[in-house]
Amino acid sequence: MPELSLRGVFAPTLTPVNADLTIDIPAYFEFCNRLLAGGCHGLVLFGTNSEATSFSAGERMAAVDAVIEAGIAPEKLVVGSGAASFTEAVELTRHAVQAGCRGVLTLPPFYYPNVSAEGLFRSFAAICDRVNDDRLRMYFYHIPQVSGVPLSPALVARLAEAFPGQAAGVKDSSGDLENLLRLHEVAQRFPGFAIFCGTEAHLLQNLRGGGGGCISGMANVLPHVIRDLYDNWQAPDADERQNRANGIRSAIVASGHNMIASLKVIVADQTGRPAWSRVRPPLVELTGAERTQLLAALRAAQPPAV
């Protein structure tokens, strides 16, 4: 089997903010280290769980620079580089490539719904053509329930064909297992093309199908649990480990609050820093009662291990 362009457990890193909603860089750097020490193979800075689109391109690039300068190795980093305009996506992508990051995770332009596959192809092609750098490793980001803009397996295959090597993989956050399996078929045609699932609930199935791993919001709060599952995917009790991880996820999901705000509450609890609960608008932080309920549900699903 050819080596994949990327493998492992990645956290779409939550972004801590100060009272004025600017990024809290010291807390951000500390959290990056915490996740890497906790089991993540790498980090995705400015994915959906990072509230990426709630920050301007300038804020995003400055934060990436800051954590690299503080000592996070750029080869541990994949950077979200999608934007509504391809010109902004070019800027974000070029910046990540030139900073030596391992790759970029790229949303389609997400304002207009019902755009054609041809239009989406041209959007991604405009980024690759203009960045024009052999070091580019782009992961296409399929999260239709949020972006409103699905990337079909046929479009992914067309991109992989047009930009060999640079089109490096897909993150499938649809939660649709059928789609993940179709992407495995696409990947078989392109050596090194890596499929990531957006939920660790599909991690075993993804690895068994030849995928690279997961980029899961839950890795922000349970990196060790997901890493353990990843490391033991061929162990006899792998399904049992998957079920244990699923149980914890279910407890969080069943609480019914916004997932990003919920994950930040859990990090606030784990780190003892209440400021971690802050989110940027349009998200809203959990109320005190919601926090209490969420943390109780989580403790019932798993004794605190961190």
Place this chain on the structure above:
Amino acid sequence: MPELSLRGVFAPTLTPVNADLTIDIPAYFEFCNRLLAGGCHGLVLFGTNSEATSFSAGERMAAVDAVIEAGIAPEKLVVGSGAASFTEAVELTRHAVQAGCRGVLTLPPFYYPNVSAEGLFRSFAAICDRVNDDRLRMYFYHIPQVSGVPLSPALVARLAEAFPGQAAGVKDSSGDLENLLRLHEVAQRFPGFAIFCGTEAHLLQNLRGGGGGCISGMANVLPHVIRDLYDNWQAPDADERQNRANGIRSAIVASGHNMIASLKVIVADQTGRPAWSRVRPPLVELTGAERTQLLAALRAAQPPAV
């Protein structure tokens, strides 16, 4: 009746692009003049029909500066200032206010679906608070079928109450007449608050309900027809004029192609400049056959008058 903050027929101005997809500034300036001479009371630069979100904030601000410098009076301009991040929206809004523009048309943050009314309120409030300029006149932009993020009449009322004067009105592009009527009720509570419809098909009903006018994509190609309707809304044959305008719109809509690409084809035809047909990805220009069909349908609905 108190004077409204804004009245008239406005074109969400189409944005001409060069072969490299940068904005063709001379053609843009020429088109702004053409629309103002053709009957528009003013222009909305960088609305949905302008492909606003397909350009970076920097490109948008530079283009606004360029047409003002070339001679378009800023008091004729409302500038689209919405963005996925409030920090970018603050930058765009501040720029328009400082340039002396008449107002801003502001989308809600449009990445995350299903955000709460509280989160949307905080997003708009963050813009108004940070721009912190008495000259600000903000028009809230309700276009849920594109943005995925509706602005309820209750939210609009809360904003009008919180930012008197600065919260200056709404553009309702939902095409939902019931919603327009609910907004008229909101406007009655806030002197000067101006309701605009996004389709000239509702222009008479909007004016009869006390609204300010329309900001309609169709004004890019039929400014004289819509202006004529606006000027004669109290004439005995006003409904007949509305029906005539509706007939032309129906011919374009019935062609079934993307509306923005279609409007650009019509401008290419009207101006004799084929380059006008270009769009930015993720949109795709019409094929030759589609153009022929569209223009024939339009001619059948109305003899060329421009």
